[in-house]
Amino acid sequence: MRQLFTRAGLGKSGPVTQIWGHRGASADAPENTLPAFALALGQGADGIELDVQMTRDDELVVIHDETLERTTDGHGWVADHSLASLRSLDASAGWAGFGGTHIPLLAEVLELIKDSDAVANVELKTDTIRYHGIEERVLDVVAASGVGERVIFSSFNHYTLRNLRKLGATQPMGALVSDRLFKPWRYLLTLEAEALHPSVGAATAKLVRKCHERGQRVHVWTADKPKDINRLLRLGVDAIITNVPEVAIGLRDGVVVTR
Numbered sequence: 001m002r003q004l005f006t007r008a009g010l011g012k013s014g015p016v017t018q019i020w021g022h023r024g025a026s027a028d029a030p031e032n033t034l035p036a037f038a039l040a041l042g043q044g045a046d047g048i049e050l051d052v053q054m055t056r057d058d059e060l061v062v063i064h065d066e067t068l069e070r071t072t073d074g075h076g077w078v079a080d081h082s083l084a085s086l087r088s089l090d091a092s093a094g095w096a097g098f099g100g101t102h103i104p105l106l107a108e109v110l111e112l113i114k115d116s117d118a119v120a121n122v123e124l125k126t127d128t129i130r131y132h133g134i135e136e137r138v139l140d141v142v143a144a145s146g147v148g149e150r151v152i153f154s155s156f157n158h159y160t161l162r163n164l165r166k167l168g169a170t171q172p173m174g175a176l177v178s179d180r181l182f183k184p185w186r187y188l189l190t191l192e193a194e195a196l197h198p199s200v201g202a203a204t205a206k207l208v209r210k211c212h213e214r215g216q217r218v219h220v221w222t223a224d225k226p227k228d229i230n231r232l233l234r235l236g237v238d239a240i241i242t243n244v245p246e247v248a249i250g251l252r253d254g255v256v257v258t259r
Contacts, residue, residue: 047119
């Protein structure tokens, strides 16, 4: 296992499931924005999950959709806009009290976690648009951030993970999957990835056991319902990616959270 995974929290009775804020604390603030990430950290999240895409002028911005309409007051494709154009948009997505929130740069999000112990799960959104050169740009920004040892890369496009490794990335890789795969623990060995990132429905007791037998980690997305979070905690998954990190932390630590 690479350095990030050797530092996972250990309790007196063994490994502790980490809680990662999905696009930040996105049930309480606009997703993939600095306020959402700061809120997740403030709630005690062990890490944050974020999505990276590339602008027309090759800058790295944090936004989930390839188009702008759902989360901003802009229109069209992210890839067709310059950084200056994107930064002029309101990314509050209609949330009261968050007007004027901007689309953040990857560098800004990594700067936010610098004074914490938090992990940053950086998902490269290359499954719809290829974004030529995005792997090189991401590696440059991560290297300059000073928190590279706390970054994990993930993608639904597993060629992107292979490209990162070929380019010399030392960070762990997480293969994102939506559906159940046949013996994914074997596939991870072929891919040279250290973790599987299955959906809630694809996470089973057998999958967790088989991955753990091979030293592979299981990071599950996106679990918001208490019944799902509790099931994953019982399975002993390594990380739960959730829009409600405060709730998940409370369930893990036996603290009642009222919302």
